[in-house]
Amino acid sequence: AQPEAPAPVAAPMRDLEWGQINFLHTTDIHGWLGGHLQEAQYSADWGDYVSFVEHMHRKANEKGVDLLIVDTGDRVEGNGLYDGSDPKGNYTYDIFGQQNLDILCTGNHELYQEDTVAREHSITVPHFKKSYIASNLDYIEPETGNQIPQAKRYIKFKTKNQNYTVVALGFIFDFDRNANNSVVVPVAETMKQEWFQSAIREKPDLFVVIGHVGLRMAEFEQIFKVIRDENWYTPIAFLGGHAHVRDARRFDDKAVAIASGRYFETIGWLSVDGISKRKTDVATSARAGVTFKRRYIDNNVLGLQYHAGVDEKNFTTAHGRNVSRMITEARKALNLDHKIGCAPKDLWMTRAQYPSNASIFTWLEKKVIPDTVINEERADKPRLTIVNTGAVRFDIFEGAFTKDSTYLISPFTSKFNYVPDVPYAVAKKVLQLLNNGGAVFQAGHLDTKYLSIPEQMAPSPFLGKEPSPPPHVARPIFYDGEQAQRPLVEDEDGGDNDGDDEEPELVNGYTTKDDLGDDGDDAVHSPIKFYSVPNCIQAQVAFPEAGDPETVDLVFIDYVQPWIIPALKFSGGDYDTDNITVYTNATLTDVIAEWVGKHWTEGC
Numbered sequence: 001a002q003p004e005a006p007a008p009v010a011a012p013m014r015d016l017e018w019g020q021i022n023f024l025h026t027t028d029i030h031g032w033l034g035g036h037l038q039e040a041q042y043s044a045d046w047g048d049y050v051s052f053v054e055h056m057h058r059k060a061n062e063k064g065v066d067l068l069i070v071d072t073g074d075r076v077e078g079n080g081l082y083d084g085s086d087p088k089g090n091y092t093y094d095i096f097g098q099q100n101l102d103i104l105c106t107g108n109h110e111l112y113q114e115d116t117v118a119r120e121h122s123i124t125v126p127h128f129k130k131s132y133i134a135s136n137l138d139y140i141e142p143e144t145g146n147q148i149p150q151a152k153r154y155i156k157f158k159t160k161n162q163n164y165t166v167v168a169l170g171f172i173f174d175f176d177r178n179a180n181n182s183v184v185v186p187v188a189e190t191m192k193q194e195w196f197q198s199a200i201r202e203k204p205d206l207f208v209v210i211g212h213v214g215l216r217m218a219e220f221e222q223i224f225k226v227i228r229d230e231n232w233y234t235p236i237a238f239l240g241g242h243a244h245v246r247d248a249r250r251f252d253d254k255a256v257a258i259a260s261g262r263y264f265e266t267i268g269w270l271s272v273d274g275i276s277k278r279k280t281d282v283a284t285s286a287r288a289g290v291t292f293k294r295r296y297i298d299n300n301v302l303g304l305q306y307h308a309g310v311d312e313k314n315f316t317t318a319h320g321r322n323v324s325r326m327i328t329e330a331r332k333a334l335n336l337d338h339k340i341g342c343a344p345k346d347l348w349m350t351r352a353q354y355p356s357n358a359s360i361f362t363w364l365e366k367k368v369i370p371d372t373v374i375n376e377e378r379a380d381k382p383r384l385t386i387v388n389t390g391a392v393r394f395d396i397f398e399g400a401f402t403k404d405s406t407y408l409i410s411p412f413t414s415k416f417n418y419v420p421d422v423p424y425a426v427a428k429k430v431l432q433l434l435n436n437g438g439a440v441f442q443a444g445h446l447d448t449k450y451l452s453i454p455e456q457m458a459p460s461p462f463l464g465k466e467p468s469p470p471p472h473v474a475r476p477i478f479y480d481g482e483q484a485q486r487p488l489v490e491d492e493d494g495g496d497n498d499g500d501d502e503e504p505e506l507v508n509g510y511t512t513k514d515d516l517g518d519d520g521d522d523a524v525h526s527p528i529k530f531y532s533v534p535n536c537i538q539a540q541v542a543f544p545e546a547g548d549p550e551t552v553d554l555v556f557i558d559y560v561q562p563w564i565i566p567a568l569k570f571s572g573g574d575y576d577t578d579n580i581t582v583y584t585n586a587t588l589t590d591v592i593a594e595w596v597g598k599h600w601t602e603g604c
């Protein structure tokens with residue numbers, strides 16, 4: 001049977017504030033439809049969400065207001081439930097499709113591989129015929145080579161209870177590593193197209209712009225400006241994603257965006273009130289005070305029951321139960337709970353400093369890569385092996401390390417390539433260039449921030465700033481939770497150190513600050529400290545005991561390849577792609593599984 005996640009601990013809660021039009025929002029689920037089995041706070045599964053939405057629709061009907069369900073992409077890659085089947089997603093498309101979504105769009109992870117693009121086109125788009133939007137995404141039909149819209153460019157509809165007219169658009173950021181059977185049209189270009197110019201002149205009561213777009217990236221701002229120029233008073237609700245953070249951004253007093261985290265940890269709530277019927281009453285629209293409220297719901301059943309106002313006995317609906325059963329059966333068929341080893345301790349991506357013994361990156365660099373990323377024919381050659389930190393997706397928790405865990409940590413299909421016999425004096429400069437970025441890589445797709453973890457790509461100004469690192473350890477801006485918000489320090493008896501131990505002890509979790517304030521999270525938590533990581537890490541292997549080698553093999557995970565030649569050139573090495581060959585066909589997922597199976601053999 002599927003292991004039960006520990007029960008969530010009740011936390012002090014903030015209520016949802018309803019408006020005339022309300023949104024429940026998921027983004028960057030990355031296959032985590034089964035919830036978090038090792039973290040009680042995020043342990044509700046997609047079936048529980050189906051039950052929750054049923055209750056919330058009933059509530060909306062009782063209040064006479066509208067509820068729209070939205071997903072903004074990156075549904076795939078990052079969890080055994082998706083990555084563990086062949087072909088990938090054998091179970092997840094059907095499970096995801098059980099939710100009634102009003103508006104959805106594509107993320108970059110639906111576009112990296114040709115087969116993923118094709119599955120999206122043949123399964124998800126037709127399943128959500130009325131609600132799937134692809135404002136700037138085309139599909140190349142394999143039979144004809146024709147370039148066609150991946151889905152509708154925009155949709156216009158009337159809301160059920162309040163009878164508002166809504167125009168909804170659905171974008172992906174200006175992504176350029178998409179597979180050849182897809183075309184991402186840059187946002188700025190899309191907005192010149194005739195259909196877009198007509199859409200923004202439809203005179204709805206509300207524009208809804210969803211997108212696989214980070215709120216602090218340029219694209220939403222560009223869209224906001226163009227819509228606002230044509231519609232001075234119409235409220236615009238933006239629902240974004242991609243950056244894996246909880247965030248809200250206010251563009252003006254009638255336009256607000258939210259982002260709802262990652263990995264199905266968070267269900268976002270956005271409500272809009274004070275919307276006027278624009279067609280009939282432009283003067284009222286101009287005066288009306290529109291209010292936006294947002295909440296980030298921790299995805300656990302206790303919280304969902306709380307917000308739905310339903311007790312444990314009545315929460316799970318027949319449909320929800322059935323979806324949870326589909327998940328359990330899929331996990332069983334995929335053997336995801338198969339134990340590969342036992343992690344002796346937690347290893348963190350950003351909750352521990354890098355380098356340190358608690359950092360997953362230090363573990364990869366010092367243990368896993370040296371032992372497993374090996375080309376037998378060149379095993380005795382000194383080598384530098386580079387992996388981008390973005391290739392790692394999740395923490396490791398002490399205890400059972402399962403088949404599922406390998407996909408949670410790194411789901412990608414990238415292999416390792418190399419340039420043989422590079423003078424060490426040249427090769428040793430590459431890592432520093434990848435981590436410093438700068439002028440070597442012209443802006444655009446070679447921006448080195450794309451090597452790093454999503455949370456660091458376009459950070460919110462509220463995330464604080466680490467003290468400047470020394471110049472030789474260049475890091476992108478990130479944050480230290482302690483500066484962003486003072487942590488509650490536990491006192492000796494486990495209380496919260498405020499001298500009043502009547503107060504409930506807070507569980508560590510999100511303590512979000514955004515443009516709307518610091519009261520966004522539904523559960524009141526004590527903050528978690530985060531540390532920045534570099535764009536890439538490097539393992540140094542088979543080096544002579546004394547002195548430097550003359551030459552090394554420069555090995556790298558193939559995702560990094562576009563950056564390698566320019567970095568070598570800048571370091572004084574004249575190489576091109578002809579100098580690059582396969583080092584090993586193993587993926588990072590494979591080598592982690594191999595290492596864990598060999599070394600973490602005892603303890604659980």
Ligand SMILES: O=c1ccn([C@@H]2O[C@H](COP(=O)(O)O)[C@@H](O)[C@H]2O)c(=O)[nH]1
Pocket residue numbers: 028074108109112242243244388389390391392412413414449450451452453454559
């Ligand atoms: O094959 C891949 C694909 C992606 N990455 C890393 O992931 C981020 C993008 O993550 P999102 O979930 O889309 O935000 C990308 O910038 C890379 O750092 C990878 O390493 N390998």
